[in-house]
Amino acid sequence: MKVVVVGCTHAGTSAIKSILSNHPEAEVTVYERNDNVSFLSCGIALYVGGVVKDPAGLFYSSPEELASLGATVKMEHDVESIDVNAKTITAKNLKTGEVESASYDKLVMTTGSWPIIPPIEGIQSENILLCKNYNQANEIIEKAKSANKIVIVGGGYIGIELVEAFAESGKDVTLIDGLDRILNKYLDKPFTDVLENELEKQGVKLALGENVQQFIADEEGKVKTVVTPSQSFDADMVILCVGFKPNTTLIDGQIETLPNGAIKVNEYMQTSNPDVYAAGDSAVVHYNPSGTQNYIPLATNAVRQGLLVGYNLTENKLAYRGTQGTSGLYLFGWNIGSTGVTKESAQMNNLEVDATLFEDNYRPEFMPTTENVKMSLVYEKGTNRIVGAQFMSKYDITQSANTLSLAVQNKMTVEDLAISDFFFQPHFDRPWNYLNLLAQAALEDIKKRG
Numbered sequence: 001m002k003v004v005v006v007g008c009t010h011a012g013t014s015a016i017k018s019i020l021s022n023h024p025e026a027e028v029t030v031y032e033r034n035d036n037v038s039f040l041s042c043g044i045a046l047y048v049g050g051v052v053k054d055p056a057g058l059f060y061s062s063p064e065e066l067a068s069l070g071a072t073v074k075m076e077h078d079v080e081s082i083d084v085n086a087k088t089i090t091a092k093n094l095k096t097g098e099v100e101s102a103s104y105d106k107l108v109m110t111t112g113s114w115p116i117i118p119p120i121e122g123i124q125s126e127n128i129l130l131c132k133n134y135n136q137a138n139e140i141i142e143k144a145k146s147a148n149k150i151v152i153v154g155g156g157y158i159g160i161e162l163v164e165a166f167a168e169s170g171k172d173v174t175l176i177d178g179l180d181r182i183l184n185k186y187l188d189k190p191f192t193d194v195l196e197n198e199l200e201k202q203g204v205k206l207a208l209g210e211n212v213q214q215f216i217a218d219e220e221g222k223v224k225t226v227v228t229p230s231q232s233f234d235a236d237m238v239i240l241c242v243g244f245k246p247n248t249t250l251i252d253g254q255i256e257t258l259p260n261g262a263i264k265v266n267e268y269m270q271t272s273n274p275d276v277y278a279a280g281d282s283a284v285v286h287y288n289p290s291g292t293q294n295y296i297p298l299a300t301n302a303v304r305q306g307l308l309v310g311y312n313l314t315e316n317k318l319a320y321r322g323t324q325g326t327s328g329l330y331l332f333g334w335n336i337g338s339t340g341v342t343k344e345s346a347q348m349n350n351l352e353v354d355a356t357l358f359e360d361n362y363r364p365e366f367m368p369t370t371e372n373v374k375m376s377l378v379y380e381k382g383t384n385r386i387v388g389a390q391f392m393s394k395y396d397i398t399q400s401a402n403t404l405s406l407a408v409q410n411k412m413t414v415e416d417l418a419i420s421d422f423f424f425q426p427h428f429d430r431p432w433n434y435l436n437l438l439a440q441a442a443l444e445d446i447k448k449r450g
Contacts, residue, residue, distance in 0.1 A: 048137065149233075150166050174226075186342070336390075
């Protein structure tokens with residue numbers, strides 16, 4: 001069985017290892033256009049901020065490891081075309097220019113995603129950078145050495161983490177986002193209000209509800225000003241973090257996709273062509289809160305989907321359990337975790353929900369110290385099915401997002417969580433764990449609403 005894998009970051013690396021483990025007889029050929037595999041882009045901000053000293057730690061595999069497992073690894077090879085009917089691909093060796101063709105029995109599309117580049121006047125100016133892969137991370141670090149005024153465009157996780165890294169290294173940082181709040185996909189307003197106040201306390205300038213209209217360059221072609229409808233900002237360097245789109249132009253019109261190009265897959269990672277599999281940022285996920293196919297590019301989704309490709313390559317053995325889009329963030333001493341929908345994003349997923357906001361200390365007041373935990377539970381109207389949750393504290397409560405992720409995945413209700421069995425030990429929590437208390441507060445809200 002000849003297997004061709006196109007792309008080798010998280011989903012690709014996971015798929016290759018899983019295929020070779022489950023099908024040692026398979027002839028696996030990997031095409032990757034970069035000079036590295038398995039780069040943890042979620043560690044870029046830590047690398048930029050100097051927390052990670054050795055970038056080698058941000059790679060968890062290598063071409064050599066994959067080759068030792070039995071794969072034929074063709075690095076710096078760009079796949080130029082795919083014919084899913086003929087079961088062939090063509091690829092160019094980026095070092096020599098040589099073009100080769102290959103046939104396959106099974107094709108694995110793990111081509112990932114690429115940053116969205118908005119059509120803004122002046123965007124070709126020098127020192128306007130993207131933040132996705134290892135080479136871009138190195139370019140950011142190098143150019144930041146001579147840059148003092150840094151503008152980040154985009155208030156999602158990557159943008160926010162870069163803001164923190166640069167603010168802590170003494171840079172003059174401005175954050176611009178077209179929406180009126182940061183992190184709006186992950187957190188509702190009571191949480192983002194706290195974080196926005198924290199950013200301003202740390203000296204970060206916020207320009208929210210502002211779209212960039214123009215980049216102005218100096219005589220040397222380097223960006224010097226970022227213009228929005230109401231104001232302008234000096235800049236030595238700009239980093240664009242406005243989101244990602246799937247890299248799927250190679251299969252345009254050949255297999256089914258969402259309108260944005262994300263490849264549709266079933267629970268066994270098969271596409272509409274049964275000999276083509278897809279995983280990771282190039283593919284859709286099954287989103288458990290709403291039961292829909294969504295596009296959620298996360299490394300956690302990618303490695304799970306990649307693993308499933310190997311299990312299901314010749315027969316359906318292990319079904320995808322779906323995702324809640326669970327995530328965590330550390331920002332200026334705040335530990336933040338979220339899973340599922342927010343009250344705001346529920347509307348975009350056609351869910352009618354209520355939400356309960358609740359605060360309490362994570363452990364008894366008689367202990368020498370304790371910390372407040374701000375929490376939100378999001379649940380479906382009528383059924384009380386839990387569809388999301390958010391947590392924030394100076395204490396590390398982020399694993400609670402994982403606990404609530406399981407609750408969403410397994411369709412638990414507010415009533416289930418209110419009396420779930422959690423241990424009590426004063427070092428760690430109360431006789432009623434704060435998750436119990438959150439759900440009990442939600443039950444009181446439900447009673448009041450009638």
